[in-house]
Amino acid sequence: EQMVPVLNACGIQCAVYGNHDFDFGIEVLMQRAQATTFPWLMSNVIDNETRRPLAEGKCSLVIDWH
Structure with missing residues (x-):
């Protein structure tokens, strides 16, 4: 929880879920x-009920980099 403001301030373009992001459960994740201001990628874990990437992750993302 304390890392969210720090990560938001860093100007991150996107993040990828890692194994420790699930330590406190899906709801907390x-x-x-x-609460973050950037998208998260998750293409290899699918929710059994929604058939979508877990934790509302995106399968892909195009970043316009200048």
Whole structure:
């Protein structure tokens, strides 16, 4: 929780979920991801009910880099 403001201030373009992001459960992970100002990628873990990437992750992202 304390890392969200720090990560938001760093100007991150996107992040990728790692194994320790799931340590406190899916609900906490989704809350933390929603509090960030950048998108998260997740293409290899699918929610069994929604058939979408877990924790509302994106499968792909195009970044316009100048």
